Amino acid sequence: MESDLSHEELVGLLGAFALDAVDPSEAAAVRAHLLLCPRCRDEVAQHQQTAAMLASTGSEAPTDLWAGIASRLEAPNTTEQAFPRLDRAGRTARSTSRRRKYQFGLRTGALIGAAAAAAFAVLGVEVGRLDHRVNQVEAASGGQSLSAAARSALLDPTASRVILKETDSGAQPAAEVVALRSGAAYLFNDRLPDLPSAETYQLWAMIDGQPISVGLLGTHPSTVAFTLDPTDLTNAFAVTVEPAGGSLAPTHPPVASTTV
Amino acid sequence: MLELSGASDATLIVAIGRWNESALGEVYRRHGGAVHALAQRVLGPGGRAQDVTQDVFVDLWKRPERFDPARGSLRAFLVTVAHGRAVDMLRSDTARVAREQRTARETATGGYDLENQVWDLALADQVKDAVGALPEGERRAIELAYFGGHTYREVATMLGEAEGTVKSRIRRGLRRMRDALVEEMGPVWNQT
Incomplete structure (x- = not known):
């Protein structure tokens, strides 16, 4: 995907992107950029890791939700298509x-x-x-x-x-x-x-x-x-x-x- | 026979790839609390947070290869997926009104105060310190974006700041937090 955003503009979005705090068009542009830019990929990964620390409240996994998860565990459909x-x-x-x-x-x-x-x-x-x-x-x-x-x-x-x-x-x-x-x-x-x-x-x-x-x-x-x-x-x-x-x-x- | 309780997260992911349900159960036991807490924080208590939590682990079952251990911990991966789903749900039309009402209420009462209200459980002291050390503007921007599910543009409007300022504060604040965590906890800071 071609983006009108410069590299500097994309870099400026990385923090907000890691918090899911950008508009859909900006998110798409950043995602496309990340495929090509290891440095920005690393930065987003670090931001996400940092943000995830904010969820570490120490609370236990709710036991009543597991049954709902277990009931949905099936092998996925094979939907990928590739090379003819x-x-x-x-x-x-x-x-x-x-x-x-x-x-x-x-x-x-x-x-x-x-x-x-x-x-x-x-x-x-x-x-x-x-x-x-x-x-x-x-x-x-x-x-x-x-x-x-x-x-x-x-x-x-x-x-x-x-x-x-x-x-x-x-x-x-x-x-x-x-x-x-x-x-x-x-x-x-x-x-x-x-x-x-x-x-x-x-x-x-x-x-x-x-x-x-x-x-x-x-x-x-x-x-x-x-x-x-x-x-x-x-x-x-x-x-x-x-x-x-x-x-x-x-x-x-x-x-x-x-x-x- | 895989000894689940002592297995690393990476080992559990391999086992999940081989359709080992017990391995998924162990991953849920370890990280389900953080995932659900985050979903609840963004969406509020109730069925939607439960749906997000369940979806995250069912997705891991279907596509374990999406977890890249080179990019961070399994917990961070699961929480990141949960956050994305929660925010998507929050931004749906049906949730918009409720979110705006909740945002108005919590902004008015300081309900997004990271330092004093979000971290009232067993959060590590180091994380508390890292959050507490953030300048007020950076902390507010991060909390409204991450827990409020707002875009940086919305945050800018809410705080009466320029969009570029908010964007920069989010990025700078995250970096500052990470630097503080690395300093306090060393290179294993992210091995939660």
Whole structure:
């Protein structure tokens, strides 16, 4: 969102913003600015922390309210939508919204079809839960390319993480996929080099033993959002180099992959 | 098996992410009092404050990833969310008249006096001192904005001050409070 307010004017609003004491248009302008300005983000966080001290009256949590809270504890709808992707038929598709209780995960150990396994050379897999990887997020926050949503995903304790390793002899970590239980997912590129404009990286998920395209990553991916169907059993991921525009099926061996 | 009573807030958030209701219960036990007190302070006693309190914890259940431990404590996060919701409710049309009446009454009687009335429970001495050390203009601007749910423009009108003056006083007052808390309590001042 473009704002007519100067940086100085926005900074002057930070205290009032932290107290929810600005007009809606000003709040929107400040929020947009905070996405881009770590210093102002820090200041607002400090103001909010200070203001929150004013609520520390030492009173106990009202016991009669808990029943009302407990009665509303269900798994949320998955409503996030992200990167359009190609389905099995090559059409763009989006993850369907379904109510499920924590069934999404990057599950290892399941079988991949023999043909697919041959196409996607196996080199090692690391799957784990994100238990507040604050250090990583802090480091990543130094780069301006990381969106707020991707950053939030990195912090999500329910997210699953998969490392894609180079398929050459080095087998170095090349990229990482972080997937939320909603189906929203992000690829963070560490080592994939830039491609010429006639080519693109393409990300594939191994689902039911078949490589399914989940998104084109472009010629120089940094952080890319895409969507997974939370109901799919995703065994592995792989990145291939394809002609610009992408392919319906992999036409080259992967340059990076997970494995089982 | 997670031992809840001794678990850190960050550990509880991870457990909530794994749909552990007991972990949410422990978070509520620890911070529900502060959240409800703030909601009551802004909205007054009654159902609306209870609604806000419940909504805050249901939201945490649905979206635990919104809490960023790098940005502050869990209590501050929950209180901030509660404040935003309470203010939204306060500014709704149906609540406007009641708020204006309450503001007129409390402004007239000094009901927003942070130093003497808001902090009459078990608030830490350090916070009392930090609030008490604020210049009167800064304290009034913060209390009307934070507990009264007013915008800085409304506060300026109420106090007969320029909008820029009120804006600056809020920001300066918050910084002054924080500096005082850091000085008194050290770097762990915000680990409530």
